Each structure stands twice: as structure tokens, then as C-alpha cells.
Amino acid sequence: MCGSGYPGRMTPAEARQAIEAGHADRLILTTWKRTTAIRPAIVGWEGGDVNESVLKPGKCTFMTAAGHCELHGTDSKPLECRVAPCDNSKGGAYGINMNNGVIAAIERAWRTKEGKAVVKMWREAIAGEASQ
Numbered sequence: 001m002c003g004s005g006y007p008g009r010m011t012p013a014e015a016r017q018a019i020e021a022g023h024a025d026r027l028i029l030t031t032w033k034r035t036t037a038i039r040p041a042i043v044g045w046e047g048g049d050v051n052e053s054v055l056k057p058g059k060c061t062f063m064t065a066a067g068h069c070e071l072h073g074t075d076s077k078p079l080e081c082r083v084a085p086c087d088n089s090k091g092g093a094y095g096i097n098m099n100n101g102v103i104a105a106i107e108r109a110w111r112t113k114e115g116k117a118v119v120k121m122w123r124e125a126i127a128g129e130a131s132q
Contacts, residue, residue, distance in 0.1 A: 005042075005057025005058060005059075006042070006055070006057060007039050007040035007041065007042060007060035007061070007062070007078065007081075008039065008040070008078035008079070008080030008081035008082075008084065009037065009039050009078055009079070009080040009103065009106045010037070010038060010039050010040070010076070010078040010079065010080075010106070011078075011079050011106055011109050012038075012109050012110060012112070012114045012115040012117075012118040013075075013114075014075065014076050014077065014078055014079065015027065015037075015038040015039075015076075015118050015122065016118050016121065017074070017075040017076040018038075018040075018071070018076035019038075019118070019121055019122055019125055021074075021076060023062075023076065024047075024122055024125035024126055025046055025047050025125075025126065026040065026041055026046050026061040026062065027039065027040060027041055027046070027047070027122060028040070028041035028042070028045050028046065028047070028048050028049070028050065029048070029049040029050070029119065029122060029123070030049075030050055030051070030052045030055070031050075031051045031052065032051070032052040032053075032107075033107060035107045035110050035111060036110065036119055037106070037107075037110040037115070037119075038118060038119060038122050039078065040060050040061055040062050040071070040078065041060075041061045042055060042056075042057075042058035042059065042060065042061070043058055043059045043060075043061050044058065045058075046061055047126050069081065079102065079105075079106060080102060080103070080106065083102055
């Protein structure tokens with residue numbers, strides 16, 4: 001989340017919007033807590049497939065040099081980013097209370113039929129880009 005070193009988690013609907021907007025190559029497929037999900041990539045990990053436990057902090061691929069989120073104000077902005085209290089003037093995200101249910105709700109959403117369909121959609125988009 002803005003400045004935290006880890007891009008926020010998206011819902012399947014947000015990821016679908018990002019893929020349809022042509023951003024599949026700026027997303028990453030991650031696995032955490034037995035859940036496979038798509039989120040904005042850390043620069044250098046774009047289009048990858050990785051277990052979140054091996055990710056190192058880095059800049060979100062949608063964060064501009066000026067510190068602005070390219071997804072701000074779109075239907076693709078990750079839910080975790082939208083609910084996190086963030087103030088870049090004070091060094092970035094303060095983080096969110098992991099007990100507030102947001103992360104658990106995102107995790108459950110990826111385990112649904114819709115979540116699995118969006119993962120398939122992303123894989124197909126990445127495979128199509130690789131073959132061009």
C-alpha cells in the first residue's frame with residue numbers, strides 16, 4: 001500500500017477491471033494462505049507467479065515517480081489500498097488493522113468461482129502477451 005513496500009490486495013472484480021484495462025502485464029499472481037490471487041506487482045515481478053512469502057518490499061508498479069497511484073479513482077484500485085489510511089507526506093501507508101476483516105474478505109473472494117475465473121483470465125492474457 002502506498003509506500004509500505006507491498007502493493008495492496010485486489011478483489012477479483014478489481015483485478016478483472018485492471019486486466020480489461022490492459023494492465024495484465026503489471027499484475028502478479030500470488031499465493032498466500034492457500035489462496036491464489038492477483039494484485040499489482042512490485043517493480044521487477046510484473047507478470048510473475050510467486051508465493052507471497054518470497055516477495056521482498058518494493059515499489060508498486062502503479063506508483064508514479066511523484067508518489068501518486070495510477071489506479072486512484074478507478075475501479076481497479078485495490079480494496080486494501082482504498083481502506084488503508086495513507087499519507088505520503090508522512091512516509092506512506094500506516095497500514096490497516098489486519099483484524100478488521102478486509103484481508104479475510106479479499107481472501108474468501110479469490111476462492112470463489114469468480115476468483116478462479118479471473119486467475120484464468122489473467123493467465124490467458126499473460127500467455128497471449130508472451131506469444132506476441
